[in-house]
Amino acid sequence: MFSHYPKIVSNVVLAWVQPPPPDVAPKEGRPNFIGRPFSALNRFKAPIGPGAVVVGYHDAQPFTRFYGTVFADRALEVTIAFSNDDVDSDGGVVDDNNISTLHYDGEALKQFYDPQKQGPTGKFFCTIYGRFIRVEIKNTGEAPTKELRVYVRGSVF
Amino acid sequence: MILTLPADAGEPMSAVLVADAEVRHHKFPASTRQIALRNTGTNTLWISLDERNFFDVAVGTSWDDRVCVSGFWYCTQIGATEFAVIGLALMGSPEGEG
Numbered sequence: 082m083f084s085h086y087p088k089i090v091s092n093v094v095l096a097w098v099q100p101p102p103p104d105v106a107p108k109e110g111r112p113n114f115i116g117r118p119f120s121a122l123n124r125f126k127a128p129i130g131p132g133a134v135v136v137g138y139h140d141a142q143p144f145t146r147f148y149g150t151v152f153a154d155r156a157l158e159v160t161i162a163f164s165n166d167d168v169d170s171d172g173g174v175v176d177d178n179n180i181s182t183l184h185y186d187g188e189a190l191k192q193f194y195d196p197q198k199q200g201p202t203g204k205f206f207c208t209i210y211g212r213f214i215r216v217e218i219k220n221t222g223e224a225p226t227k228e229l230r231v232y233v234r235g236s237v238f
Numbered sequence: 239m240i241l242t243l244p245a246d247a248g249e250p251m252s253a254v255l256v257a258d259a260e261v262r263h264h265k266f267p268a269s270t271r272q273i274a275l276r277n278t279g280t281n282t283l284w285i286s287l288d289e290r291n292f293f294d295v296a297v298g299t300s301w302d303d304r305v306c307v308s309g310f311w312y313c314t315q316i317g318a319t320e321f322a323v324i325g326l327a328l329m330g331s332p333e334g335e336g
Contacts, residue, residue, distance in 0.1 A: 087298030090278050091320070116278060116320045117256060140281055140316045143297035177259055177316055213316075235280060237298050 087143075087237045091116045094147065095137040095216050097125045099229035128225035129155075134217055137233075138180045141214040144235030148206040152230040155222030157194040159231065163187040163211025175213065185215045193221075248272065248326030257283055258318040265309035270325040273310070274302035279319030286311040295321070 096119075104118040124137050141147075141163060151159055162185035169179045187210035194202045216233050220226060251266045256279075275295065277283045283295040289311050295301045297319070306328065312321075 087296060089280070089298035091280060094280055113254065117318070121318070143280065143282060175316065180316060 089237055092144075092234045092236070093122050093232060094139045094144070094214070094235045095124060095231075095233040096122050097135065097137075097218065097229055097231045098123050099125045099128065099226060101125055125229065128227065129218065129220040129229065130225045131155075131220055131223050134219045136181070136215060136217045138216075139214050139233075139235075140212075141209050141235075142212055144209060144237055146206065146208050146236045146238075147214065147233055148236065149204070149231065149233040151192065151194045151203050151205070152196075152199065152228070153194060153220075153226050154196055154228045155220050155224060155226050156196065157231075158217075158219040158221050159190075159192040159194060159205070160188065160215075160217040160219075161190040161205070161207055161233075162215045162217070163189060163209065164213045164215070165211040167212065180213060181215075183213055185211075185213075187211050248329050251325040251327055252323070254320065254322050255312070256318055256320050257281075257312045257314045259314060259316075261289075261311055261313040263289075263309055263311050264323070266307075266325045266327070268327040269306055269308050271306060271328045272302065272304045272326040273307070273323065274300065275321055275323040276300040277319060277321045279321060281314045281317040281319035283319050283321050284313050284315065 101123050104120050107113040129135055164183040164185045166183040169182055189207040189210050190205055192205050248271050277295045277297055280297055284292045286292040287307055287310050
């Protein structure tokens with residue numbers, strides 16, 4: 082028997098958090114409310130330098146919409162794009178190794194984050210335009226990021 | 239045998255697992271009479287009961303069936319996903335009954 086009415090607990094699709102919070106083990110005798118350790122989800126590896134770009138990919142198929150928030154001490158350009166390639170250019174099935182080589186022809190959103198305008202530029206929402214999602218963050222400021230929080234969450238409804 | 243439990247009762251064998259691109263096998267401590275699992279992660283889960291034929295369990299959904307198996311195989315196409323599984327063990331006859 083299948084249940085086709087989805088409801089999810091964890092819906093962080095992509096996240097960059099600087100500085101990264103430490104992992105804390107679940108309390109004994111309590112549910113593991115967050116699932117995998119946050120470090121397994123956090124894509125942050127190093128401060129994003131001026132003009133530098135970081136990119137994350139994820140399957141978009143499970144979701145109908147994407148939403149999230151942006152915070153940084155530098156100006157950012159956040160771009161969300163989708164690919165509808167079902168296979169790679171060699172006809173191979175899409176996997177973790179070739180998802181970055183697909184054609185992300187559908188730009189859904191380009192957001193210019195201004196740290197002086199947190200309210201209007203620090204949130205986003207977009208629908209799904211393709212099978213796979215790419216999120217790109219470019220530091221358009223003049224110094225490396227010291228603080229960064231970009232969360233992309235997926236909604237199944 | 240005196241039936242003291244519902245006919246579909248069984249000892250639970252629970253596990254919380256993470257699937258990724260590598261096909262892995264989960265072995266239950268005993269054969270099952272029923273399996274229920276729920277995909278709690280953010281990627282589609284692929285399950286096989288015979289290591290050859292896989293079916294998908296979408297994000298946020300569950301699957302259960304009355305199957306007698308010792309384990310199952312699982313993976314994802316992309317990324318990783320967490321899921322919880324409960325296998326119900328076949329009930330043996332309590333000593334002194336039957």
